[in-house]
Amino acid sequence: MKTPPVLTVTQLNTYIKSVIDSDLNLNNVFLQGEISNFTNHYRTGHYYMSIKDGESSIKAVMFKYSNQRLRFMPENGMSVILRGRVSVFERDGQYQLYIDDMQPDGAGALALAFEQLKQKLASQGLFDSDRKKPIPFMPKRIGVVTSNTGAAVHDIINVISRRFPMTELIIAPVQVQGASAAGQIARAIREFNLTDGADVLIVGRGGGSAEDLWAFNEEMVALAVADSDIPVISAVGHETDFTICDFVADLRAPTPSAAAELAVPDWREQKLYIDALFNQCKETLLMKIQNEEDNLRFIQKRLDYANPLTVIENKIQTLDILSQKIYDKVRENFAIKSGEFAAILAKLDALNPMKVMQRGYAIAYQNETAVTSVANINTGDKLKIRLLDGAVNVTVDSKESN
Numbered sequence: 001m002k003t004p005p006v007l008t009v010t011q012l013n014t015y016i017k018s019v020i021d022s023d024l025n026l027n028n029v030f031l032q033g034e035i036s037n038f039t040n041h042y043r044t045g046h047y048y049m050s051i052k053d054g055e056s057s058i059k060a061v062m063f064k065y066s067n068q069r070l071r072f073m074p075e076n077g078m079s080v081i082l083r084g085r086v087s088v089f090e091r092d093g094q095y096q097l098y099i100d101d102m103q104p105d106g107a108g109a110l111a112l113a114f115e116q117l118k119q120k121l122a123s124q125g126l127f128d129s130d131r132k133k134p135i136p137f138m139p140k141r142i143g144v145v146t147s148n149t150g151a152a153v154h155d156i157i158n159v160i161s162r163r164f165p166m167t168e169l170i171i172a173p174v175q176v177q178g179a180s181a182a183g184q185i186a187r188a189i190r191e192f193n194l195t196d197g198a199d200v201l202i203v204g205r206g207g208g209s210a211e212d213l214w215a216f217n218e219e220m221v222a223l224a225v226a227d228s229d230i231p232v233i234s235a236v237g238h239e240t241d242f243t244i245c246d247f248v249a250d251l252r253a254p255t256p257s258a259a260a261e262l263a264v265p266d267w268r269e270q271k272l273y274i275d276a277l278f279n280q281c282k283e284t285l286l287m288k289i290q291n292e293e294d295n296l297r298f299i300q301k302r303l304d305y306a307n308p309l310t311v312i313e314n315k316i317q318t319l320d321i322l323s324q325k326i327y328d329k330v331r332e333n334f335a336i337k338s339g340e341f342a343a344i345l346a347k348l349d350a351l352n353p354m355k356v357m358q359r360g361y362a363i364a365y366q367n368e369t370a371v372t373s374v375a376n377i378n379t380g381d382k383l384k385i386r387l388l389d390g391a392v393n394v395t396v397d398s399k400e401s402n
Contacts (some may be wrong), residue, residue, distance in 0.1 A: 010090065017088035020095060031058075031097060032105065047074060051082065051097060059096035060084070062246045066100050083115060094153050114217055117244055121219075126226045133231040133250045134201045135262065141168045142263055143198030143230070145188045146365035148173035150218040152235070152256035153204045159260035164267050170198055181215035186224035193229050201228065201244060202259045204235030213237050216245040225249050235259030291353035354388065362387050374399045 019024055033051035042045055045064035050057045060082070062074075074080070084099040104110035112154065121127065146152050148171055160167055171194065174184035185203065192198050203225065216236045225232050225248045234249035235256040246252040250340065253259035294359070330349075349355065353363060363386040365370040371377055381396045 007186060009093070013090040013093045016093070016095075017090055018357060020086060020102060027084055029082075029084060029097070031082045031084070033058075033080065033082070035080060036076055038076045039369040040073075040225070047099075049074065051080075053402075057253050060099055061096060062099035062102065066104075070102060075297075080104055081111060087191070103174045114244070116215065117219055117222070118247065121222055121226075121248065121317055123242065131226075134231065135251055135288050139162070139167055139199035139263065141170055141198045143170045143172060143192045143200060143201045145172045145174055145185055145192075146256070147176045150176065155255075155257040156202060157262045159257050160264055163261065164264035165261040166266055166267070175215075177208065177212045177215055178381065182218035182221050185215060186218075188230055189221075189232070192362050196230075198230055200263055201230050202233045202235055202253075202263060203232055203249070203338050204253070204259060206256060207241065213241060213243055216243040220246075221245055221247045223387055226350060232258045233263060291304065334387050355370045374401055 008233055031051060033053050036045070036050045036052055036057065038049040045067070047062040047067050049060050049062075051060050052058075062084075066182065072087060079323060081103045082099050083099050085103040086097055087094045088094060094252050101115060103115070144153060144156055146156075153171060160169060170192075172188040174188050175181040176185070183219045189201060189203065192201055192395055204216070213236055222244045225234070231250045232248075233245070233253055234245045235253040235258065236243045237255075239254035268273065305322075365384045365386060366377065366381060371383065377383070377396055377399055379396050379398060383394050383396060384392055385392045
């Protein structure tokens, strides 16, 4: 007989872990029990506990990335329904439950069904974001699948009538709780699609308990929403309520009133937006016209400058300006020279002998030479005396000296 190999403790624990991890039945376990020895590891954020019933217990851990989704704080003695996987903590050789989700046992059956359906539909890709259809901006017709006696339908009518009264509302009255509610809701959604009766659908109801809202957690409703070619807005309960319908729908609204606001724009805001666009277009157009007029004037100036007649006219004008400058300069020079000439004439006139002779003086010439001294004249010399209006010939009889 062959002797079995000798294993280390680590090898044994590793082997046991591999066996347990390969068991598909232990990879997705739903467990009901009571919490004991609960520890909140504040440094890491992980939860450690034991889950027990009347006869047995199992160690369990819920890591931070899982317990962040909880809406309550676990406590010792609390009865819960858990979903997780069984595996081995190799260091201690201890098998334990690794918790992925936890629900109070007070809503145990509904929570378990909710989680099972949620996983099923998620695995089919019905929650994927790439499946979500856009909500039309200004729908002409809105289909509303809800009770015609609840507050939800009145809230939707009031909001849409106030925000966008041009939209036609088509109400499909259905039961929103009870055994037949899910079938009526699913059927109304399909009828809208068969008749192409709306541009967008609002499916929902007002608030209530988990049991009241359960119709919107039924698989038939989820499939009807997922199969709808018309975009669906889910509006179930209050802001803290979540249903399967919310996950499958193209858009989730926290309340029916909020769904109505998401379905249509506010016509007042749109009018302000259109007015702003109009003014912007007007200003842009006026600016464009002004720019084109400036360009036209610039081109006109260039054409005027390039026009041969304009060139000739400019040259003529330049010639006129130069001619005037020459004329002005000649006049200025003439005036200056005239002044100088007049000054010279005045000097010459002052030196003119004739001016002296006008006062009774005369000039004596001897042989055409002016006599300036009696010493140069002798008695008997013949002289010519030049007077103002003529001359006389004389003979010197005598002479006197001063």
